[in-house]
Amino acid sequence: MHPPLTPHRHPMCLEIIEEFQKCHLEHPIGKFFGECTELKVKLDRCFRQEKAVKRKVNFEQSKKRQERLKTIRKEETAET
Numbered sequence: 001m002h003p004p005l006t007p008h009r010h011p012m013c014l015e016i017i018e019e020f021q022k023c024h025l026e027h028p029i030g031k032f033f034g035e036c037t038e039l040k041v042k043l044d045r046c047f048r049q050e051k052a053v054k055r056k057v058n059f060e061q062s063k064k065r066q067e068r069l070k071t072i073r074k075e076e077t078a079e080t
Contacts, residue, residue, distance in 0.1 A: 002043060013046035033055070 003009070005017045020043050023036040030036075 012050045016043050
């Protein structure tokens, strides 16, 4: 199962999403018998890569926020 194939949410995988949707339109019955399986595997790999990139960015942002909070807390304790 894959997430919703909305292009604005998955800019890294846009080309593969379009190919996958095109395959489903061109092979309405064949999609049930593995006609689009290769594209599905590519799409899953792309989603995994995209998620890894997002996870890394989020982790870096959270580190920055934690450091900023630590400095704010130190300043507050120094004032009192």
